[in-house]
Amino acid sequence: MTALERMSKLTKSEIVAFANKYLNENNCAVIYKKRGQDPNEKKMSKPAITPIVMNRDAVSPFLKEIQESKVEPMSPVFLNFTTDLKQLKAKTGIPVLYKQNTSNDLFQLLYLFDMGNNNDKALGLAFQYMSYLGTPDMTAEQIKSEFYRLACTFRVMPGNERTYVVLSGLNENLPEAMALFEKLMANAQVNKDTYKNLSADIIKARKDAKLNQAQNFNRLVNYGIWGAKSPATNLLSEAELLAMDPQELINRIHQQNSYEHRILYYGPSGEKELLATINKLHNTPRKLTKIVPNDQFKMELTNQTKVFIAPYEAKQIYMSQISNRGEKFDSSMEPVLNLYNEYFGGGMNSIVFQEMRESRGLAYSANARIIQPSYLKYPYMFRTQIATQNDKMIDAIKVFNDIINEMPESEAAFKLAKDGLIARLRTERIIKDEVLWSFIAAQDLGMKEDSRIKLYNDVQTMTLKDIVNFQNKWIKNRTYTYCILGDEKELDLEKLKEVGPIIRLTPEDIFGY
Numbered sequence: 001m002t003a004l005e006r007m008s009k010l011t012k013s014e015i016v017a018f019a020n021k022y023l024n025e026n027n028c029a030v031i032y033k034k035r036g037q038d039p040n041e042k043k044m045s046k047p048a049i050t051p052i053v054m055n056r057d058a059v060s061p062f063l064k065e066i067q068e069s070k071v072e073p074m075s076p077v078f079l080n081f082t083t084d085l086k087q088l089k090a091k092t093g094i095p096v097l098y099k100q101n102t103s104n105d106l107f108q109l110l111y112l113f114d115m116g117n118n119n120d121k122a123l124g125l126a127f128q129y130m131s132y133l134g135t136p137d138m139t140a141e142q143i144k145s146e147f148y149r150l151a152c153t154f155r156v157m158p159g160n161e162r163t164y165v166v167l168s169g170l171n172e173n174l175p176e177a178m179a180l181f182e183k184l185m186a187n188a189q190v191n192k193d194t195y196k197n198l199s200a201d202i203i204k205a206r207k208d209a210k211l212n213q214a215q216n217f218n219r220l221v222n223y224g225i226w227g228a229k230s231p232a233t234n235l236l237s238e239a240e241l242l243a244m245d246p247q248e249l250i251n252r253i254h255q256q257n258s259y260e261h262r263i264l265y266y267g268p269s270g271e272k273e274l275l276a277t278i279n280k281l282h283n284t285p286r287k288l289t290k291i292v293p294n295d296q297f298k299m300e301l302t303n304q305t306k307v308f309i310a311p312y313e314a315k316q317i318y319m320s321q322i323s324n325r326g327e328k329f330d331s332s333m334e335p336v337l338n339l340y341n342e343y344f345g346g347g348m349n350s351i352v353f354q355e356m357r358e359s360r361g362l363a364y365s366a367n368a369r370i371i372q373p374s375y376l377k378y379p380y381m382f383r384t385q386i387a388t389q390n391d392k393m394i395d396a397i398k399v400f401n402d403i404i405n406e407m408p409e410s411e412a413a414f415k416l417a418k419d420g421l422i423a424r425l426r427t428e429r430i431i432k433d434e435v436l437w438s439f440i441a442a443q444d445l446g447m448k449e450d451s452r453i454k455l456y457n458d459v460q461t462m463t464l465k466d467i468v469n470f471q472n473k474w475i476k477n478r479t480y481t482y483c484i485l486g487d488e489k490e491l492d493l494e495k496l497k498e499v500g501p502i503i504r505l506t507p508e509d510i511f512g513y
Contacts, residue, residue: 046391052359057412074426079450081442084435088271090278092288096263097436098271107174107267108433111165112440113259118160119294121234125202125241126249127156127163132194133250135187140194143184152177154184160231161375165256171268178281186283188253195246203238210507217318217485219510220310224322224483225381227300233512234297260288266433299379300481301326305500307482309491310510316364317393317486321384321400323478329373329380329445335458336470337370343417343467344407345369345384351413355403356386362396363388368404370474375444382478390490397482397499404478407471414464425456 059067088096101107117124134140147153152169154177167174167181209215222232236244263282265274302323345352345368356366368384384404388396430438442451482499484491496502 046389049361054354054359057410059412073423076426076452076456077429078453078456079430079435079438081439081449085439086271088275090263090275090282092284092286094261094263094278094282094284094288096265096275096278097439098274099266099433099435100270101171101267101432103432105171105268106169107171107265107269108166108168109174109178109267110167110264111257111261112264113163113165113256113261113291114161115259115291115294116159116161116163117234118231118297119291120252121236122244122249123163123252124158125198125236125244126252127158128202129195129198129246129249130156130184130188130253132198133184133188133191135183136189140191143180146180147177150177150180154181160234163256174267174269175277175281178277182257182281182283185253185257188250190246190250192246195244195249199241199244202241206238206511206513210511213312213314213318213485216310216312216507216510217320217483220308220318220483220485220505221320221322223310223505223510224308224320224481225299225324226297228509229297230512231297233510235512237513257282257284258289260291264433264436266436295377299324299381302479302481305479305481307484307496307500307502308505309484309486309488309502310505310507311488312485313487315490316387316389317484317491319384319386319388319393319396319485320483321368321382321480322483323382323480324379325478327380329376329378331445331447331451331454333470334372334451335455336462336466337372337474338455339418339421339459339462340467340470340474341369342421343414344471346417347420349413349416349420351403351408351410352384352400354413355408356396356400360395360399362386362392362399366400368400373445374441376446382475390486391492393484393486394492394495405476407468407475409464409468411464414467418459418462421459422456425452425459428452 084099086098088098090096115123132140134143138146147169150169150173152167152173154165154167157164157166165185167177169177219232222230226232263278267274269277302325342350344350347353350367352366352368356363364387366384366386368382371381371383373379373381384400386396386400438450442448445451480500484496488504493502
């Protein structure tokens with residue numbers, strides 16, 4: 001008898017009896033996490049650190065043997081957006097992106113709306129609420145049980161720019177699962193007690209977020225990129241949460257399918273079968289409502305040096321340098337940009353990692369790169385990130401700026417970066433539903449083919465000189481916004497003032513509540 005078969009024979013009473021016997025206060029360990037200052041803490045003076053001379057160009061006999069071994073390189077496989085997916089049309093002209101799953105009997109069906117929390121800051125709340133709701137003839141528990149019986153699941157994920165409505169599971173049950181999901185979308189009904197509990201959970205989670213170092217840093221960086229008004233701070237206030245009429249959220253759920261959207265499908269169904277299912281079960285009006293683009297949030301140009309400090313008591317700081325000069329997406333420069341990122345700020349062999357961590361011991365982690373925009377409306381951005389001890393902050397800033405502006409040049413490191421990028425392009429395979437998302441990402445940037453084709457072809461002939469020229473034009477002598485999360489009492493503020501004017505931010509500033 002298999003483990004699954006043995007488990008299937010267990011009854012609720014047997015589980016309860018087991019818990020009562022073995023899980024009680026006499027046979028468990030209770031651990032309390034206490035916040036505060038350790039009275040026994042001893043502070044040690046910072047020792048002098050002698051930089052290690054990096055031997056990037058040295059080659060050991062073992063490495064030479066590996067480099068000289070002959071390996072037949074794999075051929076790259078790139079996407080063809082004409083043959084690797086199908087673009088279909090459902091009723092009312094809804095675009096359907098189709099990719100057949102030939103591996104198993106599972107499917108994923110997704111409604112993609114080009115609207116999100118930037119359009120309506122209550123949208124995310126509405127769909128959080130939806131997962132706890134029932135309909136006039138089914139409770140929330142009955143709906144969950146039915147999805148479980150069908151071996152299917154659903155989730156709705158509103159982002160800042162888009163909302164993703166996802167149904168997935170066993171393809172033979174797609175029609176039943178889709179009908180049930182559409183029923184919930186159209187007929188979800190208010191449960192005031194559930195909303196009261198949900199709003200309390202959200203308020204508690206927000207308070208907890210302010211205790212988390214990573215979340216504080218993420219919000220600080222968002223402030224540095226967007227300013228005080230940003231997608232991250234576009235939230236319902238606590239007063240708005242508590243005053244919200246749950247029926248308003250229900251109305252949003254009911255109306256969602258009336259907006260223009262696309263459908264993505266990855267599964268075993270044939271094209272005609274899929275379209276027939278969608279046309280029969282997908283509840284939409286005859287004419288869909290156009291989505292009005294929302295451009296209320298603008299990334300701030302870095303016209304002058306600023307130093308933002310947000311408080312967090314810890315023995316290390318998190319710091320990011322952000323530079324936005326407003327340069328728009330240019331597909332022709334993507335190959336050299338990718339190789340620059342690989343060489344300068346990519347992995348453990350990169351200039352940044354070796355100089356900041358390995359050679360000088362100034363960071364626990366460090367990286368730097370040009371960040372490509374995900375939409376045409378957004379600019380390129382150069383960003384660094386470092387985690388270091390409080391007393392190493394000034395040294396870290398100085399050395400980081402030195403290697404950014406006067407990039408160390410190493411033919412050996414460049415060859416490793418170039419070979420690594422080419423090897424990754426040769427071996428990478430975009431398959432399954434990733435094909436659909438690659439197509440959408442290309443559309444978002446106005447591209448008609450897989451960007452890796454040009455990257456692979458162009459990088460073959462690039463030299464270190466190309467990277468140096470790129471660095472001189474795109475990176476050298478930029479102006480930065482410095483975002484520092486740390487304990488002011490532990491920082492050398494006088495030296496920091498020499499970097500730029502200090503602007504102190506509160507947790508309320510960066511979180512928006």
